[in-house]
Each structure stands twice: as structure tokens, then as C-alpha cells.
Amino acid sequence: MTGAEDDGERTGPVRVFLVDDHALFRAGVRAELADAGDRVEVIGEAGSVDEAVAGIGHFAPEVVLLDVHMPDGGGSEVLRRVRDRQPEVVFLALSVSDAAEDVITVIRGGARGYVTKTISGRELADAVCRVAGGDPVFSPRLAGFVLDAFSQGPDSAPIGDPELDQLTPRERDVLRLLARGYAYKEIASELFISVKTVETHVSSVLRKTQLSNRYELSRWASDRRLV
Incomplete structure (x- = not known):
């Protein structure tokens, strides 16, 4: 089943939880997604790892938009603490960073996609719907990092320096x-x-x-x- 077909069968918007340590950025994402139509709905947000873990557990979103770098551990720590507890939740990284090691780390941690903060509100809404429907989503130049990293298999050693x-x-x-x-x-x-x-x-x-x-x-x- 494609993401588009899955969207067509939905009876409501994709429920999204937003994780980022900058309140101003969270407000901007909310506004951008609201302007992008009724396909997605931000049902909660958090500015720290602990808040994120508690909020995801409480709201049970379908998709979590996840910042990669936060002062108390970042996206990888959220993934580590939530994935086993709520395996049905889909994570989409949304970060200022487009570095290969950041992309690879969160994908290995269980995120389904990775987009940068230069993305438009409509493009972000599209990405959320696609990952909710089962498709991996990456900003254009980032997909190559993932292909390179997993070319030897998903359990191959991570790139290190x-x-x-x-x-x-x-x-x-x-x-x-x-x-x-x-x-x-x-x-x-x-x-x-x-x-x-x-x-x-x-x-x-x-x-x-x-x-x-x-x-x-x-x-x-x-x-x-x-x-």
C-alpha cells in the first residue's frame, strides 16, 4: 500500500507530536503545518528529552517530529527511551544539521526519515503523511548518506572519526x-x-x-x- 492510498483511507489528520528545544521554532512549525491544510494536526510538543518521553506516552501520536540536537541528549535519547515502549510511533527527524553522522545515527536509532529545517510547511506536511503511510522520507542530498551507511547491511559498523x-x-x-x-x-x-x-x-x-x-x-x- 502506498502512502497516498493510506492517506485516502484516513478519517482524520495525522496526529503529530513536536520535539524541539526552541519554543519559537515549535511555534513556527505549528503555524506552518496549520497553513498546510488539515492533513496533519500537532497534538502536543516538548522542549526536552524527559518532556518528550512523557508527552509521547500521554498523547500516543502517530508521528513524532524530532530534533536531533538538544542539551539533554537529543533525538537519539528520545528514540532509545520510546521505541521499545511504543513501537507503533513513527519518528521523522527535523534538524538544522545535514551531517552524515547525524542522519545515520537517528536512522540507526529507529527514525523513518530525516528532513532539514529549510523545508517548507507544505513539504513537511507531505513528509509527515508519507512516513505515517510507511514510506521513508529524506531531504534530497541526505538519502545518499543512508544508502552508503547501510550498503553493507543494517548491522554494519557506524561511520566513525x-x-x-x-x-x-x-x-x-x-x-x-x-x-x-x-x-x-x-x-x-x-x-x-x-x-x-x-x-x-x-x-x-x-x-x-x-x-x-x-x-x-x-x-x-x-x-x-x-x-
Whole structure:
């Protein structure tokens, strides 16, 4: 059965639970999905892992829109704590990150798809309906990461990089945007953090990678397909 056929047999909208640590972003997603028609309905939301686990258990949504990076563990931790308890719930990652390791980690954790936050409201509603109907959904350039990672089978070893692994998720986000040419102020705006915090993360990344400047960091990030 295709996702479209499944949607045609529905008697109501797909029930969605939204997980993201930024309240402003959650409000924006709610508004975008509301404008996209009556195919989906946001029935609850959470800003932390603990809130997400409790909320998913209470509301029993069909689809969870899941942020990858949050201060208390992120999407992988939510998946770990919910998947066995509520195997019927479908997870669709919705993240600012388009890094291969983030995509692979949440898919291995049990998410059915992964889209980036540049997606439009109508496209997001389409993605929610498709994963609810059983289809995997990925932003265009991300599907290749998954195919590469699972080409040796679903239990093959995950991609690892000792140098990259020493960076925190937030440091990777800052590095990725820095390597794309974003100014510190633009990075701060994109990640909802202060310029001072951006500077702190950049200093930490330079120290951990033993590099000297943003140009070397850009090459380092490009070599690891972070850009």
C-alpha cells in the first residue's frame, strides 16, 4: 500500500507530536503545518528529552517530529527511551544539521526519515503523511548518506572519526555553519545562541582539532563532509 492510498483511507489528520528545544521554532512549525491544510494536526510538543518521553506516552501520536540536537541528549535519547515502549510511533527527524553522522545515527536509532529545517510547511506536511503511510522520507542530498551507511547491511559498523567524535553536537553545528562562510552573528541567529557562545564554541573546536584559524577549520570540515 502506498502512502497516498493510506492517506485516502484516513478519517482524520495525522496526529503529530513536536520535539524541539526552541519554543519559537515549535511555534513556527505549528503555524506552518496549520497553513498546510488539515492533513496533519500537532497534538502536543516538548522542549526536552524527559518532556518528550512523557508527552509521547500521554498523547500516543502517530508521528513524532524530532530534533536531533538538544542539551539533554537529543533525538537519539528520545528514540532509545520510546521505541521499545511504543513501537507503533513513527519518528521523522527535523534538524538544522545535514551531517552524515547525524542522519545515520537517528536512522540507526529507529527514525523513518530525516528532513532539514529549510523545508517548507507544505513539504513537511507531505513528509509527515508519507512516513505515517510507511514510506521513508529524506531531504534530497541526505538519502545518499543512508544508502552508503547501510550498503553493507543494517548491522554494519557506524561511520566513525575519532577527531570528529571529540566535538559536541553544538560544536559541530557551529563548525558546519562557520565552514559555509557564516559570520559569527549569523551563526548565533541560526542556532538561537549568543555571539559570545559562538566564539566560545569556535575556540573549543580550534583547541580540540589543534588548528589555527577558520580557514583551516573549513578545510577540515569539508574533508569530513560536514559542509
